[in-house]
Amino acid sequence: MSESDLAGARAASDEDRRGAAESVGVPLEGGVSDAFVRERASATPSKTAFTATTPTPRDPFPSDRSRAVRAAPLDLPLRALQHWFAAAIMHPHGVAAGIEQTAAHGASAVALGDVERVLLPSSRLSGIERLAVYGDAYRARLVECLADDYPALKYALGDDAFEALCLRYIARHPSESPNLNAFGRHMTAFCRDEERPALQFEAELAALEWAMVEVLHASSAQKLDLATLATVPGDRWAQARFSASGTVRVMEFSHPVNAFFQAFRTDQAPGVPAPTWSATAVFRDGATIWRMNLSRAMHALLMSLFGGTPLGPALESLARAGQLTEEEGAQVMVWFRDWVRHGFFAQIETE
Amino acid sequence: MSNRFGFPDLGIGLGLRTVHYAHLLEHWPDVGWFEIISENYMQTAGRPLYFLDQIAERYPIVMHGVSMSIGSTDDLDVGYLGELKALRDRTRALWVSDHLCWTGVAGRNTHDLLPLPYTEEALRHTAERVRRVQDFLGAPLLLENPSSYAEFAGSSMTEWEFLARLSEEADCGLLLDVNNIYVSACNHGYRPADYLNGIPFDRVAQMHVAGHTDQGTHIVDTHIGPVLGAVWELARQAYERAPGTSLLLEWDAEIPPFEDVHREALKATAFVAPREVDRRAPSRRAAPAGP
Numbered sequence: 001m002s003e004s005d006l007a008g009a010r011a012a013s014d015e016d017r018r019g020a021a022e023s024v025g026v027p028l029e030g031g032v033s034d035a036f037v038r039e040r041a042s043a044t045p046s047k048t049a050f051t052a053t054t055p056t057p058r059d060p061f062p063s064d065r066s067r068a069v070r071a072a073p074l075d076l077p078l079r080a081l082q083h084w085f086a087a088a089i090m091h092p093h094g095v096a097a098g099i100e101q102t103a104a105h106g107a108s109a110v111a112l113g114d115v116e117r118v119l120l121p122s123s124r125l126s127g128i129e130r131l132a133v134y135g136d137a138y139r140a141r142l143v144e145c146l147a148d149d150y151p152a153l154k155y156a157l158g159d160d161a162f163e164a165l166c167l168r169y170i171a172r173h174p175s176e177s178p179n180l181n182a183f184g185r186h187m188t189a190f191c192r193d194e195e196r197p198a199l200q201f202e203a204e205l206a207a208l209e210w211a212m213v214e215v216l217h218a219s220s221a222q223k224l225d226l227a228t229l230a231t232v233p234g235d236r237w238a239q240a241r242f243s244a245s246g247t248v249r250v251m252e253f254s255h256p257v258n259a260f261f262q263a264f265r266t267d268q269a270p271g272v273p274a275p276t277w278s279a280t281a282v283f284r285d286g287a288t289i290w291r292m293n294l295s296r297a298m299h300a301l302l303m304s305l306f307g308g309t310p311l312g313p314a315l316e317s318l319a320r321a322g323q324l325t326e327e328e329g330a331q332v333m334v335w336f337r338d339w340v341r342h343g344f345f346a347q348i349e350t351e
Numbered sequence: 352m353s354n355r356f357g358f359p360d361l362g363i364g365l366g367l368r369t370v371h372y373a374h375l376l377e378h379w380p381d382v383g384w385f386e387i388i389s390e391n392y393m394q395t396a397g398r399p400l401y402f403l404d405q406i407a408e409r410y411p412i413v414m415h416g417v418s419m420s421i422g423s424t425d426d427l428d429v430g431y432l433g434e435l436k437a438l439r440d441r442t443r444a445l446w447v448s449d450h451l452c453w454t455g456v457a458g459r460n461t462h463d464l465l466p467l468p469y470t471e472e473a474l475r476h477t478a479e480r481v482r483r484v485q486d487f488l489g490a491p492l493l494l495e496n497p498s499s500y501a502e503f504a505g506s507s508m509t510e511w512e513f514l515a516r517l518s519e520e521a522d523c524g525l526l527l528d529v530n531n532i533y534v535s536a537c538n539h540g541y542r543p544a545d546y547l548n549g550i551p552f553d554r555v556a557q558m559h560v561a562g563h564t565d566q567g568t569h570i571v572d573t574h575i576g577p578v579l580g581a582v583w584e585l586a587r588q589a590y591e592r593a594p595g596t597s598l599l600l601e602w603d604a605e606i607p608p609f610e611d612v613h614r615e616a617l618k619a620t621a622f623v624a625p626r627e628v629d630r631r632a633p634s635r636r637a638a639p640a641g642p
Binding site: 070075079118127133137145177182217220247284287 | 453504601603
């Protein structure tokens with residue numbers, strides 16, 4: 001079955017019953033070809049000019065660019081030099097602002113006019129312009145990283161607004177890790193709690209996209225399989241507890257986030273949707289990441305089980321709350337086989 | 352093999368890139384070896400390792416890092432080094448390399464390869480850290496000459512003098528990136544030939560070639576291919592001084608299909624003697640470990 005077959009089947013089904021009827025989710029990727037994984041490289045991004053961060057060019061050939069007449073180098077210890085350099089290139093308003101700020105705070109002895117006593121000019125760039133190459137590359141690399149993690153968010157906001165959002169994010173959450181895998185982890189909270197006005201739909205979209213990043217990197221070493229499930233005696237089912245595997249995330253939204261994402265992935269140019277309840281499971285099965293829409297009953301049952309409630313009490317609670325119809329109750333074992341087949345559970349405990 | 356460390360001649364290799372996973376796993380092409388960006392397979396227990404394990408079963412792997420920050424004045428990140436060592440053991444990587452640079456300070460990481468001033472202080476500082484890393488890894492570290500876009504007024508020696516003295520004082524190896532020599536030479540106005548003349552080639556265990564982008568005011572090391580003719584010529588000149596050195600093509604922007612990248616790398620056969628691909632026999636494990 002192809003991705004388009006599945007998408008077509010989904011579109012024809014009732015929204016709250018998607019996933020239950022189809023038994024499989026919507027594949028994010030059909031095979032091992034993988035443009036989704038963010039990839040580090042030792043290369044420098046080709047984009048090297050953020051309008052806000054590149055200093056205004058001065059006279060292109062000032063006499064002080066001549067190495068023969070330049071002022072004596074400033075003698076900065078290595079540690080002070082690195083602090084100065086980093087503060088300049090990481091400053092959200094550009095290297096000149098960074099230099100002025102550190103000098104004003106007494107954190108550096110390098111005034112803006114003294115930059116070329118630290119960094120030599122080249123035949124075509126001043127010292128501060130050469131520093132700005134690094135400042136621009138710093139932001140470009142991290143914006144690229146966030147664009148890799150949040151392609152649908154980028155689409156939803158538009159390129160310019162997304163880049164502006166990313167620059168605010170980078171200033172608020174600079175990387176403190178040697179690795180970029182988790183750099184974008186604050187985006188949901190950032191959209192919801194720190195942007196004004198709050199980006200509610202975008203926050204939910206970011207949560208879906210970050211869930212895909214998380215399951216991509218999660219270990220699938222421990223997964224309950226169907227053979228183990230088949231060994232559970234019938235009289236033990238009610239007290240069975242299921243723990244979530246590392247490669248599944250279950251999410252509840254106030255917008256049809258997965259439907260938007262699927263439309264984005266299939267080039268249907270979706271608009272920002274009106275609020276409506278939805279829930280989605282994101283999981284990795286082998287090398288492929290999938291998304292499965294969940295009914296209210298499926299979502300409630302999974303959340304209850306992942307919270308440690310045994311199966312029997314979880315189902316009784318759902319029934320009491322009117323969240324599980326008789327028809328759905330008859331489908332529970334079908335759901336379970338599907339969830340187990342896709343590795344939703346790490347293990348089952350029946351004692 | 353001409354290096355003093357005994358690192359083998361792997362012939363012509365390629366940087367492993369995710370867009371080529373599908374091709375590799377379907378065709379298992381005859382490629383001498385792959386270089387991985389170490390950080391792409393660290394802080395993950397999932398899909399990146401799922402693919403890497405399968406590829407490492409079939410091909411020699413070497414590791415190339417971008418976050419060791421060997422020149423930083425922050426403390427060495429022991430957690431990072433531990434994970435690096437574990438990845439080396441997992442992939443049976445033949446050697447580990449990183450860059451002569453720093454990537455951050457005060458706990459912040461810029462994820463860029465930032466330039467060092469070439470001073471006596473920086474030399475002492477970096478050499479001491481290289482020795483500590485090598486003690487930790489139990490093997491020589493290879494350091495790559497970076498592309499740079501700025502140079503410090505306070506430098507008291509050239510980059511090649513710094514590399515030569517550093518490799519001697521720390522007893523480490525070198526990964527000579529001839530594209531980076533070309534890029535930095537253009538940006539700073541020196542002659543690549545002077546650079547090559549200053550390199551201790553008995554310490555060079557690997558070479559890189561790559562493409563770059565001319566921005567008009569400076570050249571950027573974008574790793575966009577194909578490789579410029581002048582860079583291939585520089586690679587030939589470097590290889591003549593260290594025949595039998597493993598040579599690798601990096602292609603990281605607008606990456607074309609695998610065959611095109613491989614074809615570009617094989618241009619090196621103009622000066623690298625043909626050799627039989629030394630592909631690892633698949634192990635007796637029935638299947639690679641799951642992610």
